[in-house]
Amino acid sequence: MNVAIVKYNAGNIRSVINAVKRLGVEPVLTDDAAVLRRADRVIFPGQGEAGSTMRYLREHGLDEVITSLTQPVLGICIGMQLMCRHSDEGDTPCLGIFDVDVKKFQSTAHTLKVPQMGWNTIAPKEEWLGNGGYVYFVHSYYVPLCQETAAVTEYGLPYSSALHKDNYYATQFHPEKSGTVGEQILRNFLCL
Amino acid sequence: MALAKRIIPCLDIKDGTTVKGTNFVNLREAGDPVELGKAYSEQGADELVYLDITASHEGRKTFTALVERIAREINIPFTVGGGINELSDVERLLNAGADKVSINSAALRRPELIDEIASHFGSQVCVVAVDAKDEGDGAWRCYLNGGRIPTERDLFDWTKEANDRGAGEILFTSMNHDGVKQGFANEALRRLSDTLSIPVIASGGAGTKEHFLDVFTQGHADAALAASVFHFGEIPIPELKQYLHKNGISIRL
Numbered sequence: 361m362n363v364a365i366v367k368y369n370a371g372n373i374r375s376v377i378n379a380v381k382r383l384g385v386e387p388v389l390t391d392d393a394a395v396l397r398r399a400d401r402v403i404f405p406g407q408g409e410a411g412s413t414m415r416y417l418r419e420h421g422l423d424e425v426i427t428s429l430t431q432p433v434l435g436i437c438i439g440m441q442l443m444c445r446h447s448d449e450g451d452t453p454c455l456g457i458f459d460v461d462v463k464k465f466q467s468t469a470h471t472l473k474v475p476q477m478g479w480n481t482i483a484p485k486e487e488w489l490g491n492g493g494y495v496y497f498v499h500s501y502y503v504p505l506c507q508e509t510a511a512v513t514e515y516g517l518p519y520s521s522a523l524h525k526d527n528y529y530a531t532q533f534h535p536e537k538s539g540t541v542g543e544q545i546l547r548n549f550l551c552l
Numbered sequence: 553m554a555l556a557k558r559i560i561p562c563l564d565i566k567d568g569t570t571v572k573g574t575n576f577v578n579l580r581e582a583g584d585p586v587e588l589g590k591a592y593s594e595q596g597a598d599e600l601v602y603l604d605i606t607a608s609h610e611g612r613k614t615f616t617a618l619v620e621r622i623a624r625e626i627n628i629p630f631t632v633g634g635g636i637n638e639l640s641d642v643e644r645l646l647n648a649g650a651d652k653v654s655i656n657s658a659a660l661r662r663p664e665l666i667d668e669i670a671s672h673f674g675s676q677v678c679v680v681a682v683d684a685k686d687e688g689d690g691a692w693r694c695y696l697n698g699g700r701i702p703t704e705r706d707l708f709d710w711t712k713e714a715n716d717r718g719a720g721e722i723l724f725t726s727m728n729h730d731g732v733k734q735g736f737a738n739e740a741l742r743r744l745s746d747t748l749s750i751p752v753i754a755s756g757g758a759g760t761k762e763h764f765l766d767v768f769t770q771g772h773a774d775a776a777l778a779a780s781v782f783h784f785g786e787i788p789i790p791e792l793k794q795y796l797h798k799n800g801i802s803i804r805l
Contacts, residue, residue, distance in 0.1 A: 371646065371673055371674065371677070372651070374623065374647070374649050375623065375649060375651065378623055378624050378649065379627065381624070382624075382625075382627065407674060407676065408674065409674070467749050473749060473750060473751055473774070474749065475675070475676055475720070476555060477676060477720065477721065477751055478555050478556060478558055478598070478751070478774070478775070479555070479556040479558065479598055479804045480554070480555050480556065494556060494804035494805075496628070496629060497555075498676045514554070515555065534629075536627070537627065537628060537629045537651065538627070538628075539593065539627050539628050540627070542627065543627060
């Protein structure tokens with residue numbers, strides 16, 4: 361199986377490479393449109409800031425590549441947020457794959473710290489997300505509940521911890537850092 | 553369900569092996585860092601902290617290679633610290649696969665390092681560790697170099713500044729409590745946790761399961777870190793987490 365990981369200016373991409381390798385698949389990290397198009401699976405991972413990452417994608421023509429892929433694509437964390445319509449972070453127009461806008465968590469001193477950092481539960485609505493359980497999150501912005509919500513998590517309010525539309529899948533949490541629960545979700549994605 | 557309180561084993565690394573000091577001296581060996589980390593992860597540790605206590609240049613290279621190995625083998629988040637003085641150290645360790653870096657003395661000496669890490673890599677990678685000592689009347693003084701050199705900085709004042717500069721988490725070690733296994737510094741922790749807008753990791757003092765319960769209920773900590781009680785099997789992590797869960801703490805089982 362050919363797994364391509366989108367190479368761009370986001371952090372924490374190596375942990376996704378390591379996680380895919382632990383599943384016995386050797387992924388390729390690339391920003392080459394042709395390689396991305398012919399991969400069996402594409403993962404769009406990362407941690408970062410919406411404005412600068414979106415600008416990078418546009419400058420490198422990756423916005424058009426990502427939005428025109430036909431194989432299963434998995435967005436992770438900032439990858440998922442960039443697949444939405446718009447992000448409040450830097451007032452950034454995004455890829456518009458998912459028909460929803462990204463909002464910022466409102467911090468309330470010690471009851472709700474922002475970023476949400478740590479393990480929280482997901483309530484999956486779809487099979488590829490398994491039976492739920494605790495997964496690892498690091499984020500200050502969130503995707504509200506919408507038509508495309510594939511899993512729900514509560515942090516001050518219920519929000520979308522996973523999305524799915526057509527061949528596009530996405531998780532707000534980091535499956536690559538979520539122990540055996542996350543490993544199973546990655547494996548499910550590769551087996552779709 | 554709420555965000556789970558985290559249990560974090562801390563592994564002190566010297567020349568590629570795990571050691572643990574009691575009150576910062578008297579090192580005892582406790583195994584291979586990667587194997588130990590994997591074992592903790594399988595037992596249910598929520599995160600790991602690896603602290604490089606080797607000072608030499610050679611040792612630092614060994615540690616970077618170790619971080620690469622950890623990143624390949626372990627599927628939960630891990631933080632690395634020790635000997636991080638500038639942005640290039642942070643970059644080297646993040647590139648090796650660490651999720652977060654912990655800075656201590658370097659941040660006290662040059663607080664702008666926090667801003668630099670936050671703007672280059674994001675606040676989420678920047679853990680500011682503070683060793684502080686209660687010098688009476690609730691006045692907590694920050695110390696440099698693993699608790700060897702006193703500074704003029706007050707714990708609450710410094711952690712507030714670190715928070716404002718873009719730290720992602722505070723890792724507070726009470727020098728009064730560290731190594732003596734009589735419980736965490738809950739009063740100071742509560743004050744930190746209730747005033748800062750970022751998570752607080754409690755360190756120093758774990759001796760019993762009750763101490764962990766207290767640090768969450770009384771200290772309002774977001775995470776609790778310990779070393780020897782885990783390394784020497786005094787408190788098995790699955791048993792600890794069951795105990796906390798039964799006592800109403802939100803915990804990942």
